[in-house]
Amino acid sequence: MGLFDSTTIQQLERGLSGAANEQKAISQNIANADTPGYKERRASFKQSLEEASAEQGLQAHKTNAKHINFSSGNKDSYINEKTQEMYHANGNGVDIDKEMSELAKNQLYFNAVTDRLSGKFGSLKTAVRGGS
Template identity: 50%
Template sequence: MDLFGSSSFKALEIGLQGAQIRQNAISQNIANVDTPNYKAKTVSFKHLLNEEVNKGSFEATRTNDKHFQFSSVAKGPIVQSNQNTMYNHNQNNVDIDREMAELAKNQIYYNALISRISGRFNSLQTVIRGGR
């Protein structure tokens, strides 16, 4: 019996890894807010969560052809730099207000994942103790 290899644990783990990569990108953007010619980076990793969910026994029923299918297109987190914008006189495109908002959003996302994992471990601990 594989307690920690279930699709939900794997999806939570992938989510945490993605949040870490996003945290690193946001931190780099904030650190380079005044660096000439620096281009802000964004991270997309939700396709990884979809992939993990699709690998497991999770299936969705489409009741209408217009509903989205669960699918994945890429094999890893996508880190992109936006080369087409410029917010500052030094060719830098880091918007510190946006980055701080993204930082807060990522922290909330991370805390939600940690809370869910903690709940899973608490449930296992209750089972091990015999319901006490």
């Protein structure tokens, strides 16, 4: 087992990758907010992260048989095109206010994962230095 083979580090890496895919989809939506016929796109990385967790054998511990079972979604981070909503007469399906909100939400998530990853590497650094 390598130094960076920690399940936590791998999950955080996947989280950052998913947030980057979400950022790309949101940026494309914002850039095409006035493009006729453009449909909103979304990355589905949260489901991908759940699936990756399940593949690695991460199991939640149920303390009661009545607890809800945990499930997972898609394996890869796909960008899905939404076809039902139309916000402009030209067939464009992008709501710029919603996109800006999603952008801020994704940035907060990315920052939180980055902070956690930094803490994990800080712990490794402390361990390598012998606790000093």
